[in-house]
């Protein structure tokens with residue numbers, strides 16, 4: 007019965023979504039930066055050259071198919087070699103290639119020049135989220151996809167920015183040359199915003215560089231482009247370009263939030279607050295693997311519902327979350343989550359889904375365990 | 377030379393029967409048949425996976441399968457299509473046709489031939505076993521894409537990665553032995569008077585392909601062995617935390633991978649170069665430039681591998697080198713296309729099914745070549761890389777290129793293999809459905825790719841919905857049309873209008889001097905080529 011309503015719901019939504027959006031796009035975006043414009047121009051140039059060559063070659067073929075058919079009484083000619091023409095159709099393509107290579111080289115050289123940048127942001131790929139670190143500004147945060155599971159599973163109408171929305175956007179000032187440094191904490195990811203024309207792999211052990219200079223305020227959306235595991239399709243990049251003043255104000259608000267979080271780690275929390283906060287942390291950081299219902303995926307990600315760890319020794323539970331389990335995809339969350347968040351998520355895991363241990367873990371306990 | 381071969385053939389020129397005929401076969405035709413059937417079966421296995429992928433992608437949202445299973449499907453689909461469909465089909469065609477085309481009784485190394493084939497069911501058995509286990513809830517099948525980039529496939533690989541590694545090893549041994557056999561046959565067993573520059577182009581393209589195989593399959597074996605060491609013996613070739621280098625993996629993989637894509641197209645070039653002259657009733661235009669173009673493509677294919685890695689952060693000098701070198705490949709490829717068109721020019725053409733597939737090949741492969749040229753422009757590739765534009769590109773060259781070439785070859789030679797003509801009406805129906813649906817399937821992928829849809833994703837944002845729905849419709853029509861092909865092949869095997877030895881009015885070459893069906897041991901006395 008439940009399955010039947012679900013199928014009916016999916017079909018209904020498929021119909022609605024089929025009707026409600028017709029904004030498809032056929033071509034590459036010219037974007038907003040000099041890179042994306044350069045890529046677009048050279049893309050169009052090469053494409054038109056190909057179209058012209060295609061018209062000539064396919065035209066000759068179609069003419070021949072129409073005219074030189076046996077059914078029309080065509081008799082086969084006897085030529086099968088012609089050195090002049092063969093040399094000509096080797097040299098002409100060569101010249102065309104040179105004509106393409108020159109502008110391509112020019113655009114490429116401009117892109118690779120990261121000198122004279124005015125600020126730097128370190129971008130780190132994680133399975134499956136991005137971390138942004140504003141070098142020298144003391145601001146850093148994670149950026150997770152915020153599209154709810156209900157939309158993905160078709161139980162809710164999909165929003166306008168389906169799969170292209172995050173909890174914390176990367177914010178940059180307009181008209182500043184921003185240097186980006188890419189690396190990864192686990193597997194290879196690729197940070198890509200089509201409207202900037204920047205796609206760079208973020209590779210563990212490497213630091214790759216690129217830069218952007220965005221002329222207009224606005225929100226720009228992209229995605230992880232390199233297969234990085236199960237939730238590769240759910241790793242959007244969202245960048246907001248703001249005016250210089252707004253950017254500075256945003257930096258201040260980030261610092262204020264960080265200070266607040268540090269203060270909250272000092273105080274003692276009620277169990278209800280821990281459970282609320284824990285559920286939030288669990289949904290963004292853990293549910294991708296251990297699943298929202300705590301049951302995990304058989305043989306891939308262990309369930310936490312009724313697990314020996316979640317019901318057993320608290321110190322071991324905290325340790326697994328801070329230090330991870332090496333050699334598995336259970337990463338060390340110690341650097342990603344603050345004491346309050348870890349305390350909250352441990353409390354949550356020990357009391358949700360019928361794990362009624364009644365245990366309450368305080369930020370101070372986590373601090374002591376570090 | 378040929379005297380020796382005749383002697384060894386004296387005492388087993390009877391046709392063995394029963395299962396032993398196939399298990400212990402040393403006959404080039406029987407082994408060729410087994411390769412071709414193996415490839416055909418894998419085509420349906422890999423094709424079903426593609427249909428699962430396309431069904432999930434019909435609409436945005438997750439409807440049918442989990443993301444984890446989606447990744448297993450793309451991985452196995454890619455591996456099976458490349459190593460289980462295209463490559464075995466080519467080896468099957470070479471087994472059947474190379475001895476007949478050069479006037480030899482059989483392949484030079486018949487026992488090795490048997491072994492190369494029988495390794496394949498083992499290799500794919502291992503790979504498919506990992507999927508069966510995954511379906512039974514015991515871990516995951518390989519899920520890191522057919523390119524299996526480290527560290528996703530090493531530190532983060534599922535335990536079935538070891539099945540995958542051994543499977544690749546077996547495929548590699550099989551391919552290397554197959555290639556050695558083809559080279560030995562071509563070098564030693566040509567009929568008197570058949571100089572290298574008189575060999576049919578199909579033989580030439582396979583000769584060059586065989587050298588590519590011998591050069592790069594060991595590199596593939598090397599890279600999977602390094603993975604095995606990293607996974608189980610504490611080395612850190614590709615593990616940055618241990619001082620290794622994940623980008624090294626990509627260099628080694630693509631040093632194999634780019635020549636591999638030419639391994640998957642050169643024999644089809646050869647097939648098309650046999651078919652077009654037959655049905656244009658005119659000699660191939662520019663025979664020697666065809667041979668030189670093939671050789672230049674093969675050479676260039678070794679120095680362009682990093683065009684798959686423009687976004688890894690190579691130094692700009694490296695990017696420029698690989699961009700220029702890749703552009704050069706367009707020249708010999710262009711020469712081939714121009715020569716085919718000139719062969720058709722002022723011919724006297726008829727349009728039987730093999731010719732229809734050959735013409736579609738020339739059109740659609742050329743489109744794949746154009747997108748290839750676009751992809752090699754590094755600054756534009758930053759936008760194209762890892763999007764559906766690439767998926768469109770490689771399906772134009774692999775499906776409407778390599779696979780169409782194979783289908784053309786099967787229709788062209790099946791009368792010689794079975795002694796019966798295939799059903800022309802069904803052949804044409806198969807052709808038109810396939811040619812139209814493959815464009816409905818793959819052309820829209822260009823659009824979604826340019827619009828920004830990454831590849832290997834199980835779900836996508838709303839602006840890509842229309843063209844994905846269209847591609848899925850094309851995919852199902854394409855998939856089911858292949859059943860017509862299967863039916864037609866089975867029907868031809870059982871009977872039909874008897875074929876003459878020449879089969880096609882315009883056919884030329886030694887294979888058409890043998891009766892249809894060709895005798896069990898092709899040329900027991902070598903013909904003389906003038």
Ligand code: HEM
Nearest residue numbers: 426427429450454457458521522774775779831832833851
């Ligand atoms: C002989 C025929 C074919 C060959 C050689 C072939 C080869 C490949 C290869 C090498 C890949 C890359 C796999 C990866 O991304 O890891 C691929 C991907 C794909 N193939 Fe095919 N393919 C063939 C036929 C088809 C057909 C008939 C369909 C559709 C029904 C199809 C649909 C796809 C799709 C949708 C992907 C992309 C998966 C993704 O990147 O998300 N292919 N194919």
Ligand SMILES: [Cu+2]
Nearest residue numbers: 195230234241
């Ligand atoms: Cu990623």
Ligand SMILES: [Cu+2]
Nearest residue numbers: 634637683684
């Ligand atoms: Cu390549």
